[in-house]
Amino acid sequence: MIYADYNGSAPLLPAVKEYLKVRLESELFANPNAIHSLGQRVSKGIEKCRSIVADVMGCYPDQVIFNSGASEGLSNIITSVLEFADVHKKIIITSPTEHVVLPAAFKFFTERRGFEIKLVPIDSEGRVKVSDLEKLLKENAGKIALVSIMAANNETGVIQPYQEIAKLCTREKVDYLCDTTQLIGKGEFHFEKSGVDYAVCSGHKLGALTGSGFIIAKEPRKIHSMVYGSSQEAGLRGGTQNYIGVETLAVALKDFQSHQTKLSELKVARLAFEEKIKTQFPQVQVIGDQADRLAGTSLIGYPGLHGQAVQIELESHDIFVTTSAACADNQPETSAVLRAMGIDDQLGRSVIRVSLSYSHGGKEYTTLASALAAAYNKLTKIHSF
């Protein structure tokens, strides 16, 4: 089996499985807010994990707020910032290629709270045009509540110029939320150096337990938890802490840190794979291939074929890919991200997403190339009848 849907969800890392096997044998299960020694040991464990996460992420421990994942994180940051924004700040600047959580949240705030969206134009690779962002920031100075532009796209793997964006936002004194869900655990990210105000993480994207995650906030006090409670997470996220999930986050990020050199190996193998397919099938296009992308992500299209047909062919070889984002995998249409990039339906409906992890170093690409070639050969024959 080749699991090539790491952008959808990463299987538990071997290191996480090993950790959990031992963890299940322990007696250390208690409410971390209790003052008995079991509770306190659980609580200290959380704080140790917070330090590890902060170390790998390049931030201070008190900037890390554990929660249930990136969708909660993004929703909570947006709700916090917009609910408590100055009444004159009603503009949200965002891009047309954000993950569905963002437009869904912004829809609520435009429809029910009078906010207004301004989209930054993107180039043919899906990157926001920084000069256009600069213009928008200047034109709307004093009226902007939030800038929200992702770090790496879930479908194409294209990396946005988030550090440049952060510089502009800092200069214009505007909060910058950078959706880092796909970058953390898949590429280099250093919170402090990035300059962004808010970052998010989902444990299941990096091989930690499902239902775990965190926010990193430059000024944590700006976060107002949507999950009410008492003093958990320094009052910034209510509810008994998901300490088992938190522990797996630390294990997964440690694992990522110690294997970071494998990222370049993965990238080299991925580029060779893409080249091989493009050479063999000149019609094939790799979306966003002129841009810097995640080391293990390829969005590949053969115009005129149906992505789902390619997906099914690959699955008959025990290879698992998606046609776009996992949460839109069931929609046989050109995705919103690709439409925003100006991609037509012939290409847009034909794509499959191959996403792998550093943990394998890319050795699956040889098998993937043969299987994909076989699929294309088979489907184009049918196509030509």
Added chain:
Amino acid sequence: MIYADYNGSAPLLPAVKEYLKVRLESELFANPNAIHSLGQRVSKGIEKCRSIVADVMGCYPDQVIFNSGASEGLSNIITSVLEFADVHKKIIITSPTEHVVLPAAFKFFTERRGFEIKLVPIDSEGRVKVSDLEKLLKENAGKIALVSIMAANNETGVIQPYQEIAKLCTREKVDYLCDTTQLIGKGEFHFEKSGVDYAVCSGHKLGALTGSGFIIAKEPRKIHSMVYGSSQEAGLRGGTQNYIGVETLAVALKDFQSHQTKLSELKVARLAFEEKIKTQFPQVQVIGDQADRLAGTSLIGYPGLHGQAVQIELESHDIFVTTSAACADNQPETSAVLRAMGIDDQLGRSVIRVSLSYSHGGKEYTTLASALAAAYNKLTKIHSF
């Protein structure tokens, strides 16, 4: 070791540990929203779990919305109901003994959205007075957005007349949120028969994984997720589903269902324990002992002693209890719940909470009684110096 803090958090059930050990060996890790067969198998697993949960809870599967736990559930229900309430409905009826999540959420809505709280008076056992609730409902007819009264109190274990409350609310056509966090997995609860509109559950309170939980909603479409996303949980809760957590919820609730007869055993043992202590120390009071309570919860006070001292004494015998709710365990004051019950500081500061689970059937009570007697003997000697 005797872990007697099940109301704070239940250790993973043996059945859940066994399940997870096998689960970790499988290859079934994928995004349940992907259409490849791995994703679909994960998705079908979630739906199977939803049916199990619905069966144990006495509701329809589509009334179950999985999330990260009861604090999220309560926050989400309150936010949904109040945000979309008729503009003339600005009154929230609640009790003074609710878990801290509720007053924290209501504070936001009174301060920032113009809602108004009306508290139903309680009797000396902490039960709301149904006739007073009835009066409040009539006096404020047409203006009430929500009634929020818990099922079982986390500190005292006292069970509220939630079925009677539900009847009144149904008659007056007012939504009734019943915080069932402490009841589910610790006592009998049947959603449909209860008549309540909304119930919540935290996995960690019943020995499932931390960070798992669900809402049960009579009319699920009234829920507007605070966690934005796409179609997960029928569009009612965004974010990739915590399927491993969900699976452990089903395992834990099945376990509870098949051991439900142990509840009466636990109750008998708990009552004998309380009687023994009260006979030995006539000063001792069991809070709420005239009321129906959770089978395994005792809140016991020896006026004049310090609850934390008793807690520490017990811990020296490897027995773990708290002084009140776990999330307020560090506050050496009479809890808000006890103050609302009219309990003075002499008694209020002296209490410890002993909370056990059906999974043991109460056999720990013999050891607990001796250890508590020893602690009281030791501390009253010191006290009399």
